[in-house]
Amino acid sequence: VQLQASGGGLVQAGGSLRLSCAASGRTFRNFCMGWFRQAPGKEREILAAINWSSGRTYYADSVKGRFTISRNNANNTVYLQMNSLKPEDTAVYYCAAGASPFPNAIVTTLRGYGYWGQGTLVTVSS
Numbered sequence: 001v002q003l004q005a006s007g008g009g010l011v012q013a014g015g016s017l018r019l020s021c022a023a024s025g026r027t028f029r030n031f032c033m034g035w036f037r038q039a040p041g042k043e044r045e046i047l048a049a050i051n052w053s054s055g056r057t058y059y060a061d062s063v064k065g066r067f068t069i070s071r072n073n074a075n076n077t078v079y080l081q082m083n084s085l086k087p088e089d090t091a092v093y094y095c096a097a098g099a100s101p102f103p104n105a106i107v108t109t110l111r112g113y114g115y116w117g118q119g120t121l122v123t124v125s126s
Helices: none
Strands: 002-006 009-012 017-024 031-038 045-051 057-059 067-072 077-082 091-099 120-125
Touching: 002 091, 017 031, 017 091, 017 120, 031 067, 031 077, 045 067, 045 077, 057 067, 077 091
Parallel strands: 009 120
Antiparallel strands: 002 017, 017 077, 031 045, 031 091, 045 057, 067 077, 091 120
């Protein structure tokens, strides 16, 4: 399994970015895909997740209403649309894939994800 994250960069506060995660190496029909971030000196945290088959989603409170996770079955890509960015959103963002324990399940724990992308840096200036 390979996960290739892209789309990070420098943006001003209030701006938007869209991250992409190209997934390959297997079918992801029975998987959850998640977006995480890790800021310097902080633990990695989950931001959003999507059940690949059902499209069911989960959002952390810190990004609810600002970030949107989606997936494109045709090109095996998961997206994270980030709007109204704040300086505290500055971090390295990771996409991850984890087996869904049952249909329509959402995985929200780090250890539930067995495959990780390489990370993409998002910097939000004030």
